Structures are given as structure tokens and as C-alpha cells.
Amino acid sequence: MRSHLRRLGPLSLAMVLIVGLAPSVGAADADVSSTAMVAAERHALDLTNRRRLDNGLIRLRLDTRLTELARERAQYMAQTGEFSHVQSNGTTVFDMISSSSIRWYAAGEIIAWNTAGPLDYSAEFAVQGWMGSPSHRAIVLSGDYNYAGFGVAIAADGTRYWAGVYLRGPDRTAPWTRAGTWSKVNLDRTYARVTIRWSGGDTRLQVLTSGLRYFQTQRRRDGGAWYDYGTTTALHLTRRWLRGHTYQFRVRSRDRAGYWSPWVTRTIVP
Numbered sequence: 001m002r003s004h005l006r007r008l009g010p011l012s013l014a015m016v017l018i019v020g021l022a023p024s025v026g027a028a029d030a031d032v033s034s035t036a037m038v039a040a041e042r043h044a045l046d047l048t049n050r051r052r053l054d055n056g057l058i059r060l061r062l063d064t065r066l067t068e069l070a071r072e073r074a075q076y077m078a079q080t081g082e083f084s085h086v087q088s089n090g091t092t093v094f095d096m097i098s099s100s101s102i103r104w105y106a107a108g109e110i111i112a113w114n115t116a117g118p119l120d121y122s123a124e125f126a127v128q129g130w131m132g133s134p135s136h137r138a139i140v141l142s143g144d145y146n147y148a149g150f151g152v153a154i155a156a157d158g159t160r161y162w163a164g165v166y167l168r169g170p171d172r173t174a175p176w177t178r179a180g181t182w183s184k185v186n187l188d189r190t191y192a193r194v195t196i197r198w199s200g201g202d203t204r205l206q207v208l209t210s211g212l213r214y215f216q217t218q219r220r221r222d223g224g225a226w227y228d229y230g231t232t233t234a235l236h237l238t239r240r241w242l243r244g245h246t247y248q249f250r251v252r253s254r255d256r257a258g259y260w261s262p263w264v265t266r267t268i269v270p
Contacts, residue, residue: 032119037152040119041067044150044164047127048140055141058206061173066149066165069096070109073163077111078153083161085109093165106168108139113161119152122160130164144168146205171210175202175253177261180235182249184270187240192270195238200253200261210257219249226250241270 042062049059073093077083086092093109110130116122130136145166153161180197187193202212217229217237222245229237231254241247250265 032154036119037154040123040152041071041150043120044123044127044152044162045148047124048148048150048164051127051131051140057141057143058146058204060145060148060166061203061205063147063149063167063169063172065100065102066147066167067151068149069093069100069151070149070163070165071151071153072096073109073111073165074151074153074161077113077161077163078155078159081155083111083113085111093163097165097167102167102169104167104169106144108142108145108166110136110139110164110166111162113159115159119160122152122162123150126160126162139164139166142166143206146207147172168207171202171205171208171255171257172259173203173205174259175212175255175261176200177215177251177253177264179251179264179266182266182268186243186270190243191240192243193238194241194247194268194270195236196249196266196268197236198251198264199235200251202253202255210255213254213256215251215253217249217251219247221245221247223248241268243270245270 045060045062052059070093073096076087080088082088094107097104097107112126112129114122114125114129116125127140130140145168147167147169148164150162150164155161177198177200180199182194182196184192184194198215200212200215202209214231214233216231218226219229219239220226221242247268247270248265249268250263252263253261
């Protein structure tokens, strides 16, 4: 484990490594498909989040930029056999984060190697080892981070090298929106008053959740052009619509970091 906290004052650092042995594999499976390796990396994140949820924490969100850095770190160790947080040229993952123009306030790295067979088992073995080490467990279960990415690489002798990069950074996760119920009251033979409801919120992070800003709502009639009702912080909308026509109503939410949820659409026939 190595963690790095960016503040206005001095920087603080810590480091931990973990080594694990398991049933060995030969060099022949160093050509495992990239699809299997990506799945194993996601498995490592899923396993990590299970531990976090079991301990009352919020799941870490995947940041594919961190996955790329973690993969690069794992590949370096697999190619050189240097099991260290510092590469031979002095580069650390913190240098890599900064050079990638990633905005961050704190970061941590945990690394491991093992000779476990299938990649999913190798991921489980790595996470199990991290959880069995107090210093690694402190990173896995830290309340300081909101994003993470894991990378794995296989050395020529079949050894699996793992790196996990943790980050505290600005909210980059889209909010969520769900469609609710709708109801109508017939006003006369021509018009009905329709009320549509929805819900939404900003996806909760362990830290630095930006918060919901507003919703945007639109409708169209009989497949025509979308008409924009504008933005609102309300959770319902009431309008007078023509009876006997097919309406589509859609809503999406935006958080204070500027990210939008996908549109949620309902079809309504007053």
C-alpha cells in the first residue's frame, strides 16, 4: 500500500506491499485473453466493494483512467520483476496520476503478486491477502477515497501482478432518475389534466458527492418534435393535454458537477 494525500500543507506518504503464493501455473497461460483480464480487474473491484459494503462504507466507483494506470503499473512489475511502488526511474503512481492531468486530492496504491490459477481466483486471492493485512485493509476500507481502478498483468513465468489505485477526486459520476406514476383527470371531451411523477438524486460517493441540481423535462405528441418544459427541482409536473393522442414524456437529472443522467421516457395516452 502506498497512499498520498494532497493538501495545501505538506504531503504524507505510506507504503505497503503484499506477496502471496497459491497453486502455481505455467508460463503457457501468459496469453490469457484481454477480455478475461478486464473481467478479472472488475472482479477485484467488485470484491473490494463487497468488503466495503459489509463494513458500512459506500462502494468505490470505477474510474477507467485509474484502471489504465493500475494496468500500466502491473505490466511494469510483470515485465521487470520489480515488485515496488517506485519504478527504476523513480516514477510512482502519484507522478503518473499528475502527468495524466487527473484532478485529485488524495491517492493510494496497493500491489500484490501471486501464482493463483484462473484469473478470477487470482483476484480473490489478492483481495483476501489485502484484507488480511492491517495496513492494506486500512486502504481497502478507507473513507478517504471515492474512485478506484485495478490492473493485472501476467509475467512470462505465469506470476500474476496486481495493482489497485485509489483516488479521492471530484464527483465524475452521473446522477440517477426513475420514472414514477402518472394520473389524469378528464376535464371535458377534448382535454385531460395529466400529472406525472418521477424521482432522482445524485449517486452517493464515499466523499465529495456534488449533489443534485435540477431536472429537465420534455414531451412530444404523436411522435413529433420534443417540446422542452425547462428545468425544475420539483418531482412532478401537471399539464393539460389533448385526449386521444399519444404523448411521450421524458425526464433527466443533472448534478452540481454538470453530469446528466440518461433520459427516462414514459408513453402516456390521456
